[in-house]
Amino acid sequence: MKLAKFFFIGVLVICAVNVQAKTYLTKKDFLAMAFSQDNTSTSESGETIEPEKKTLWLDDELQSRIRAIIDHNYPKLRLKYWQKNNQTVWFLDKIGKERPISFGISIQNNKVDLIRVLAFRESRGGEIRMQSFTEQFNNISIDENNKLDQSIDGITGATMSVNAMKKITRMALMLDKLVNQ
Amino acid sequence: MKFKLSALAAALIASGTAMAAEPTNQELLELIEKQEAQIKELKTAVKKSQKQVEQTVEAVESNMASSGSKTTIGGYGEVHYNNIEGAEEIDFHRFVLFAGYEFSDKIRFFSELEVEHSIAGDGKNGEVELEQAYIEMDLSNDTKLKSGLFLIPVGILNETHEPNTFYGVERNPVEKNIIPATWWEAGATINTQFSEGFSADFAIHSGLNTPLDGDKAFNIRSGRQKVSEAAAENFAYTARVKYTAVPGLELAATIQHQTDITQGELDASANLIEAHAVYNSGSFGLRALYASWDIDGDEAAAFGRDKQSGYYIEPSYKINENFGVFARFAAWDNTEGDALDSEKEQTNIGLNYWPHENVVFKFDLENRGGTQDGDGFNVGVGYQF
Incomplete structure (x- = not known):
């Protein structure tokens, strides 16, 4: 049994040599996924419409609305988002228990059409990245x-x-409504 | 006078003719070049200014980002009032602080320090306990390694026991007396996700060391060494498989082999089998768990402790975001191996009120049966952050 003990510890040490980050999807990949789903990618004149990168400044009034949803101010002065027609894409972080979870959220016509966990840093709860869960x-x-x-x-x-x-x-949907007003 | 006026008119005409003259191409070229240089300068200045603004914004944001700190603090706690058969007690049952530190994106530390029953020390009721202190490393996106002092991957409550996450003031008696939660050991464990919603854990860790005689002989809960200068002659091995592919559903099973729960005093190996199901769909919830120990050796059999098992079932219904009601029936027997009917039973019915998702007030009625008696109620308040 002692041999098994040493063997297991040995395996752990070998495994520990090459540790990798737990990033599931890059922002670039998420943008490609989000906008490839869109069917309205051309204008009336037939020109291809590219997503436009925009900035939303989080002033006191907006932070107050955000606080009502996530219980605290969002720790940024402004948010970058992408917009094409009635679709917006947001990259937002939220701490679950201790460490921030990075989300990519695409909203079309005020409804979520794609959400993914881009990076997960918590000790527990990684199951939220499962497609069967996110599809809800x-x-x-x-x-x-x-x-x-x-x-x-x-x-x-x-x-x-x-x-x-x-x-x-909820925060992304509220921001989407705001920029589409 | 006429001469003076004529001279002035001639001068003005000459001057006007000179002013109205077209600029030469060379003059225009010079003008354009001059303006181009000015535009270039302005563009550079604007770009530089934008960069400075961006850097300033980023610097401010890095300071305001709560995620910027590598150190994290959290905790939970619960106060209980128990009134069973007229015996009243109020107790700050658990006060827990979490501290963590992220060394890098893939290596982190996590700890949980607990004060039980408010005061610890000689002659006091409470204890100060280190329940978790481990290094966690991501080996890949699907595999992580914990080494140090960690919670055993078994049961529903052992790893997730913050008061706002379960019904009932007190934790259920089956996981407490059979598994026994909260249960931590030192060693190493690997968690890996084979496919979406299907994961497994394998751990090698310190073992139990149960008393050999008296009321607590071979009592599993009394065998926890709590990693306090613990005898480590005989380790234990735990494996768990978990299925969570369907939203709201968790099916899991754990097996554990203890090479000797007397740490060399006798030759008493033991095996634990545990299985549970959790299902939440809309407002409805259901938890069910079964756990059983099988201990080798005549000595354990002599106390009827060679078999110890229990189960519980707990349906619940969430009336709205803030209120939920539940009922739980639990039965367990720590001396199942003897000829006597020594099973204990407990039924709890009650409610949780969450004024905030991380704050809970609880109330439940309790009825004890089998080889224990007593009716009463429990009230509690708990939190986590």
Whole structure:
């Protein structure tokens, strides 16, 4: 049994030599995914419309609206987002329990059409990146109180990560409404 | 006078003729070049200014980003009031602080330090316990390694036991007395995700060291050494598989082999089998768990402790975002191996109220049966951050 003990510890040491970051998707890849889903990529004159990178400054009034959703100010002065027709794409971070989770969110006609976990840094709750879970957010929107209009079935042991994803989705939908007003 | 006026008119005409003269191409070229240089200068200045603004914004944002700190602090706690058969007790059951540090994107430290029952020390009721302190490394996107002192991957509550995440003031008696939660050991564990929603853990870690005689002989819960100058002659091995591919559903099973739960005093190997299901769909929730120990050796059998097992089932219903109700039936037996019917039972019915997702107030009625008696109720408040 001692041999097994030493063998296992040896394997762990070898494995530890080459550790890699837990990034699932780059922003560039997410943008490609999000805008490849769009069918309205040409203007009336037949010209190809490229997504436009824009900036949204988070002033006090907007931070107040964000705070009502995520319980704190978003720790940025401004957000960069991409827009093409009625579609916007946002890259937002939210701490689940301890470390920030990076999300990519694409919104079309005020509804989520794609959401992915780009990077996960928490100890527990990584199941939120599963497609079967993220698909629950497809076509979800918010009501007048910025609450999700559909329920999301959670994941045992990942409550805080699930809550973080729900809140960041509400925030993205609210921002989408704002820039499309 | 006439002469003076004529001379002035002639001068003005001459001057006007000179002013109205077309600039030469050379003059225009020089003008354009001059303006181009000015535009270039302005562009450079604007670009430089934009860069400075961007750098300033980024510098401010890096300071305001809560995620910028590599050190994290968290915690949870719960106060309980128990009134069972008229025996009243109020207790700050657990006060826990988490501290973590991120060495890099792929290597991090996590710890959990707990004060149980408010006061620790000689003659006091409480304890100060280090429940988690480990280094976690991402070996790949799907595999991570923990080494140090960590929670055993078993059961529903052992790894996730913050008060706002479960129903009932007290943790269920099956996971407490059979598994036994909260249970931590030192060693190393690998967690890997084979495919989406299907993961496995394998751990090698310090083992149990149960008393050999008295009321607690071969009692699993009493065998936890809590990694405090623990005997390490005989390690234990734990494997868990977990299925979470369907939203709201968790199916998991753990097996554990203890090479000797007396750490060399006797030859008493032991095996734990645990399986559970959790299902949440909309407002409805269900938890069910079964756990069983099988201990080798005549000595454990003599105390009826060669078999110890239990199960519970807990349906719940969330009325809205803030209120939920539940019922739980639990049965367990730590001396199942003897000829007597020594099973204990407990039924709890109650509610949780979450004024915030991380703050909970709890109330439940408790009825004890089997070889234990007592009716009463429990009230609690808990939080995590």
